Amino acid sequence: MTTSESRDMSRPSGRSIQLSATGQQARIIQDEHDDGWVLEVGGMIQSHVDLDHPRRIRYEYLARIAHVIDVCWTATRPLGVLHLGAGALTLPRYVQATRPGSAQTVIELERELTSLVISELPLPAGTDLDVIVGDARAASLELSDQGRRFDAVVLDIYTGLGEAEHLSEESFYAELLAMLNPSGVLLVNIGDDAGLPYFARQARLLESAATDAGFSGAWTLVDAGLLERRSAGNLILAAGDGMSVADPDELRSALLARGPHPAAVLDPAATAECVQAST
Incomplete structure (x- = not known):
């Protein structure tokens, strides 16, 4: 299904729907802090949208993903992007x-x-978005079999606490890396508990998959305070040809400058050291 809709000026209805896979309730409601809107699933806020300012991203982890995309490709260049969970x-x-x-x-x-989100918060005119309903791994493998390749692949599905383990295996990371175009980047959101044990495991798996594919390894982008305290939160892992640069210091500096601050950007060597400290 290809979606291209322009926003009307009506407010989201606030209606609640039941999701068939999990049985949870979902709705779009007014944000308490600004003029934006939030997606609430199972009583928990999942996403924030500012329809008037789509370049504004509230959640830091998502902003770090956006900044990798900004730094790795020339500004305004159209890209092919695969979002696993959105x-x-x-x-x-x-x-x-x-x-x-x-x-x-x-x-x-x-x-x-996705039907709820698009109907309540219509996409900007001209948006080319293909929505596929299904398991992230099975559906992405089908796309791969069709020869589909992407500049960026973003994996933003919670896989901690034993959930969706098939989406956190080294073999899956290898499959996603194989779907990248030259100069492509795989970006993985990791939500972890204090001590960052899950991050350490996933960083090792992505490091192995990336080096086996001929890339330099796994980068990490995170709030510097979270990393220093080893506190619970979100970390971004990145790998691929687009991160396998001749001058890692230049890429690191460019990403650090983007923030959000305080920011920490670890190249593959520094990520490996961090993993050792977390185990």
């Missing part, structure tokens, strides 16, 4: 705003979720 489509809106003409694909397990 919440309220905050990042697809950002890519469309900054890189008009980009062809984007979303894979979402919950059939009703």
